[in-house]
Amino acid sequence: MNTKVDNERQQPGILAEMRNLLRQNVRNYAMYIALFVIFILFYFLTNTTFLSARNLTNLVNQTGYVAIMAVGMTIVLIIQQIDLSVGYAAGFFGACAAILMAMGVPVGLAILIVLLFGVITGAIQGLIIGKLGVPAFVTTLAFLFIFRGLLSMVTEGSGTVVVTNEFFNNISNGFLPKVFSIWGKHGLTLVVFALMMALIIIMQIKKRQEMQRYQFALISTPLMVVGIGFLLLLLGWLSFSLSGYNGLSWSILLVAIVTFIYDFVLKKTRLGRYIYGVGGNREAAALAGINVRNTVIFAFASMGMMSALGGILYTSRLRSATPTAGAGFELDAIASCFIGGVSTTGGIGKVVNSVIGAFVITSLTNGLNLMGVGISYQYIVKGIIFITAVAFDVRSQGRKAI
Amino acid sequence: MDDYILEMRDITKIFPGVRALDLVNFKVRKGEIHCLVGENGAGKSTLMKILSGIYPWGDYEGAIYYDGELKKFSNIRESTEAGIAIINQELAYVPEMTIFENIYLGHEIMKGRLINRNEQIIQTRKLLKQVRLDINPTTKMSELRVGTQQLVEIAKTLSKSAKVIILDEPTSSLNEQESTNLLSLLRELKRDGVTLIMISHRLKEVVSIADTITVLRDGKTVCSLDATTKNVDEFEIIKYMVGRDMKNIYPHRTEKKCDEILFKVSDWSAFELKKRKNVLKNLSMTVKRGEIVGIAGLMGAGRTEFALSLFGNVPGYKLTSGKIELEGKHLRLDSPMDAIRAGIGYVTEDRKVNGLVLMQDIKFNISISNLSALMKGVVIDEQKEILTASKYQNDLSIKSTSVHQKVRNLSGGNQQKVSLAKLLFTNPKLLILDEPTRGIDVGAKYEIYSLMNQMVAQGMSIIMISSELLELIGMCDRLYVMSDGEFTGELQREEFSEHRIMEMATNIRKEI
Structure with a gap:
């Protein structure tokens, strides 16, 4: 009897199960598929240059500041708010860091001051939104103007501020030190990737065991092996490719750490629950004893810090602060989140997917640049991809609801 | 023809x-x-x-x-x-x-x-x-x-x-x-x-x-x-x-009289800022331990406003006077969090609007009101969370495939049970139920009534707000009738009749 049931369950086969799983979790997989398609497409369109170690390294470093801001923006969007000020905030904070260092402030202290400043301005916006009840769209638009003004004010005298500090410039341009080699490749990079892969395997197995203990519906073992195998293959290839060049960059490591922390907070902690609660149903959250106002303030304070960090990464990448830095970053960050499946009506979203969304956006820019497509066309292509992604997302949601 | x-x-x-x-x-x-x-x-x-x-x-x-x-x-x-x-x-x-x-x-x-x-x-x-x-x-x-x-x-x-x-x-x-x-x-x-x-x-x-x-x-x-x-x-x-005979719409309850006063509100008044008028006027009530007390009244009489203000949630209102005592202790409630900590629970009138996070699953919705009971350091103990949610799923017989099911996909009655479970998880001494059976079917209503009886049997007290007079008459030990922000009458179980309640609710003649 039992075996018969088992047979029946397995009958659909691994491909059918895969199709089913894809259909049910389009939101979670869509951007991976998009990224994959973009990679393959550009590989051929650019005569393999797109996937060269040199370009991949470049791509990863370009994504850094967008990814960081997308992480912060994810929380803001989950709680049904928006932050338009992050672009010029990043520009302004980047300039602040450059100026502080030019004034002789030690690099570590300069970074700390700027991050703290980001938290404070973010919290002020959160307070205006959460306590006074001014809509986020209006508040952050006002702060967009303010930051823009501040940026041109601090760069007025000097114009572009050049950063000479090596440590600072290394954040977005440097790589893990080449301590040792394995097969003539960057040793430390391979070790970090190996650790990462081991961690993924352990976490997946642990999660699976837990699910089994409570007898929750599982995906079948072969499919899970295929899934993890695919991911490991991808990481393995990336590690090989990167380690053959300069190795792992500091900025990607920073993005990974920040993403990990935010993912942990959202998934595992009380604060994370509050954020999803407030985003999913604000009134219900308030009546469940959650302090909605504080949650909003937190979201904006964290966003403020992430835009400061993004500004630092961007300034470091250019080795200088310019009077126009940061223009339009907010749009890239917001687009990354929506491509990464954050719900346009709030309550749903994952930081990891937003980071992938950021990669989709920079891959597009990078690939189109390699192909020699003009900047005007790039924006048009980006717009089309963006609206397609969100339309796809909304449609898949709609179908589920009926 | x-x-x-x-x-x-x-x-x-x-x-x-x-x-x-x-x-x-x-x-x-x-x-x-x-x-x-x-x-x-x-x-x-x-x-x-x-x-x-x-x-x-x-x-x-x-x-x-x-x-x-x-x-x-x-x-x-x-x-x-x-x-x-x-x-x-x-x-x-x-x-x-x-x-x-x-x-x-x-x-x-x-x-x-x-x-x-x-x-x-x-x-x-x-x-x-x-x-x-x-x-x-x-x-x-x-x-x-x-x-x-x-x-x-x-x-x-x-x-x-x-x-x-x-x-x-x-x-x-x-x-x-x-x-x-x-x-x-x-x-x-x-x-x-x-x-x-x-x-x-x-x-x-x-x-x-x-x-x-x-x-x-x-x-x-x-x-x-x-x-x-x-x-x-x-x-x-x-x-x-x-498909079955249901002799009694309201489950029988073994009467367990207790004279200890659990909850007392006196002289409770509130002023609505927007309309510039008094919405709650010198309301006083008592609730004994293990008692179900009803609040009847027409739509707009101020019942929900009263309940929410007791729960520490008064957006747009200003409390002008009043005192709450729970177990003889004077309470000051500034937010729902205070109320939940003090042991007062409120289950909302409209579960979809302000009761549940529909896009999340059962366990999320149950645990959210009392996460501090589930913490292991800074992390939520997910095993404990699943066990807790499963326990309530069993106790309240919430019909679903697992506690991982999205609340959106549950029927009205089951959603209402999740809403209840969420507040039960805070271990309230007093539970305020606002229209607990609105829009749910007869079978589920009966289950909710039985649950209410179980809760009071365990020593909890319930304030029940309802627009269905028969439901109030069937379930309550005592009830207050509200009209235009004030209590126009208090009735003991023996005195219950639709006629009298309607008279008081429409405030035809005042009798207190």
Whole structure:
């Protein structure tokens, strides 16, 4: 009897199960598929240059500041708010860091001051939104103007501020030190990737065991092996490719750490629950004893810090602060989140997917640049991809609801 | 001899994995009031959506004959043009537009290329008279009470010269008086020759108004009862609805009298800032341990405002006086968090609006009110969370595949149980239930009542707010009647009668 049931369950086969799983979790997989398609497409369109170690390294470093801001923006969007000020905030904070260092402030202290400043301005916006009840769209638009003004004010005298500090410039341009080699490749990079892969395997197995203990519906073992195998293959290839060049960059490591922390907070902690609660149903959250106002303030304070960090990464990448830095970053960050499946009506979203969304956006820019497509066309292509992604997302949601 | 205006034959509708309707037959005579009843999920709404073209021809099997013709509606516009109009439970109107603008929205009266505003107002005045409303057609919809809005919606269907009007739970958000008004209006419309199909959970109304009652159960037609030739009572309908005899709608409770006063409110007053008037006026009440105390009153009497203010949630209000004592201790509650910590729980009137996070799963919704009980360091102990949620799922018999199921996909009754579980998890001493059985079916109601009895048996106390008088009479030990922000009476169980409660609620004569 039992075996018969088992047979029946397995009958659909691994491909059918895969199709089913894809259909049910389009939101979670869509951007991976998009990224994959973009990679393959550009590989051929650019005569393999797109996937060269040199370009991949470049791509990863370009994504850094967008990814960081997308992480912060994810929380803001989950709680049904928006932050338009992050672009010029990043520009302004980047300039602040450059100026502080030019004034002789030690690099570590300069970074700390700027991050703290980001938290404070973010919290002020959160307070205006959460306590006074001014809509986020209006508040952050006002702060967009303010930051823009501040940026041109601090760069007025000097114009572009050049950063000479090596440590600072290394954040977005440097790589893990080449301590040792394995097969003539960057040793430390391979070790970090190996650790990462081991961690993924352990976490997946642990999660699976837990699910089994409570007898929750599982995906079948072969499919899970295929899934993890695919991911490991991808990481393995990336590690090989990167380690053959300069190795792992500091900025990607920073993005990974920040993403990990935010993912942990959202998934595992009380604060994370509050954020999803407030985003999913604000009134219900308030009546469940959650302090909605504080949650909003937190979201904006964290966003403020992430835009400061993004500004630092961007300034470091250019080795200088310019009077126009940061223009339009907010749009890239917001687009990354929506491509990464954050719900346009709030309550749903994952930081990891937003980071992938950021990669989709920079891959597009990078690939189109390699192909020699003009900047005007790039924006048009980006717009089309963006609206397609969100339309796809909304449609898949709609179908589920009926 | 039978003059059927509408016949739905062998209707089958399949959703992925669910057979929502299975060869349903539904016949409606011209000019009758036909009530469609059944538990939640029995397929009533699906059937009406097919009839009104929301699920188009081809999406279902079977045939619709209307006025003797086979109809293949492919959208709601086609069914409206044929003379079938539907009024949903959640009214669809533009709040900031006036009555006449709402009535003629989408089929404006034109003069050339422009809207003929004056003619619309004149016509609206006639339509409003037809639904016995005496208000200015240029009043904004948002300024009307729900009962009045409902009547405007009916006027709107009349403006489209509807011959068949479908009303989905028309009285669910109305108080007793408004309901009575609506029902007598429906009778008048019937006299004018309009055919009415009404979906309702309120069986008492069904019995009083229906000419024919069709019962659906699990997507099948159980029976069609002719109420004009033979007397049908509520118990008979329930029997068909649930497929079992349910002698008692209200479960028996072993009385356990306890004289200890658990909760005491005195001199509780609040001022509404926006309308600049006193909404709560010197309210005083006591609740004993293990007691169910009811608060009756008409819509707008201030019952929900009272409950929310006790729960520490007063947006837009200012408390001007009052004192709360729980177990003899004076409490100061500034937020729902304070109230929950002190041991007061509030289950909301509308679970979808402010009770549940619909897109999240059962365990998320249960644990969110008391996460501090589930912490392991800075991390939420997910195992403990799952076990806790599973425990409540068992205790309250929440029907779902697992605690991982999204709340959105649960039936109304099960959602209400999740809503209850969420507050039970905070271990309240006093639970305030605001309309705990609104919009859920008879079977689920019985389960909720039984749960309430269990809770008070364990020493919890309950304040129950309800618009259904029978429910209050069936469940409460004592009740207060509220009218226009003040208590107009207190009744002991022996004194309960619908008549007396209504008198006090309408404040015909004051007696305290």
